[in-house]
Amino acid sequence: MDIKFQKQVALIIGISFICGASYNSIRDEGIPWLAKPIEKISSAKDIEINIGIPSIREIDLETAIKLQKSGALFVDARSEEYLEDGFIPGAINDDDTDALSDEITTLIGFDQGFVIYCSDDDCGSSEDLAYDLQEYGFNNILVFKGGWKTWTESGLDVEYNE
Amino acid sequence: MLSIMNKIHPVLILIIRFLLGLIFVYASYDKILDPGKFARDISNYHVVPFGLENTIAIILPWLELIIGLGIIIGVCINASVFISGGLLIVFIILIAQAILRGFNIDCGCGLKEGEVVGWSKIIENFLFLGACYIVHESKSRLLEFYPK
Secondary structure, three states: OOHHHHHHHHHHHHHHHHHHHHHHHHOOOOOOOOOOOOEEEOOHHHHHOOOOOOEEEEEOHHHHHHHHHOOOEEEEOOOHHHHHHOEOOOOEOOOOHHHHHHHHHHHHOOOOOEEEEOOOOOOOHHHHHHHHHHHOOOOEEEEEOOHHHHHHHOOOOOEOOO | OHHHHHHOOHHHHHHHHHHHHHHHHHHHHHHHHOHHHHHHHHHOOOOOOOOOHHHHHHHHHHHHHHHHHHHHHOEOHHHHHHHHHHHHHHHHHHHHHHHHOOOOOEOOOOOOOOOEOOHHHHHHHHHHHHHHHHHHHOOOOOOOOEOO
């Protein structure tokens, strides 16, 4: 590996850094250099805080159970094929985000909190869907991080498609 | 091995080079347009600390674009395929650890939407790595502009 080669590698990395940093700073949807973790809330009472300010927050199993019992809307972010194994009672699902957005709007409007979940702690589809739906104008989105795995491991009720 | 490499027809090496470059350019496109989504994909691998997934999501897609363009237009080919190979090795390790830890996550590879991690992605990346090796080791190159 000669010096010239090393300089070329350094040059490519340097140009990439400058392009990435410049583009991120001039675009409206630029992101911060360090990711901020999603705010966690541990009480169902906190859910109505921040209405009107777009927010995506994380809830635990206990809060998810309380919300499910109180009739909150649940959205299953898993692909439709996973629903054959069941889903949280009352949860809605649609792979088409436009159609899903319409359904949520019809059911609860834009400001009321609703819960999104996916397979487990490590799946990212609930967060992805939360950010997609936030762009549609939903203000109060809750991500149930443990998702389907935590729900079923706790022996809670599930629903199946007929 | 090198003697076999030199027997590959220069036109075939050029085609491999173009395809490899196109793959990197194509993979960078969605990531440049939506770095937030790419940062979440990186975060799902659970290996990057301190929120640095955003920093990677800002820089890495541009690195992929620039090395892809370099490989296609014939500028800094050796340095570009060297970086490509390094990235592919990192991707292989990341995907393998995600599979072994039982993560069913979006790969974030940028080639196909909603593609989840799996052994097929590892095989695919090894093929790309092989292409990097062929281009790097080839002596007779067509359409190479800098350095001559």
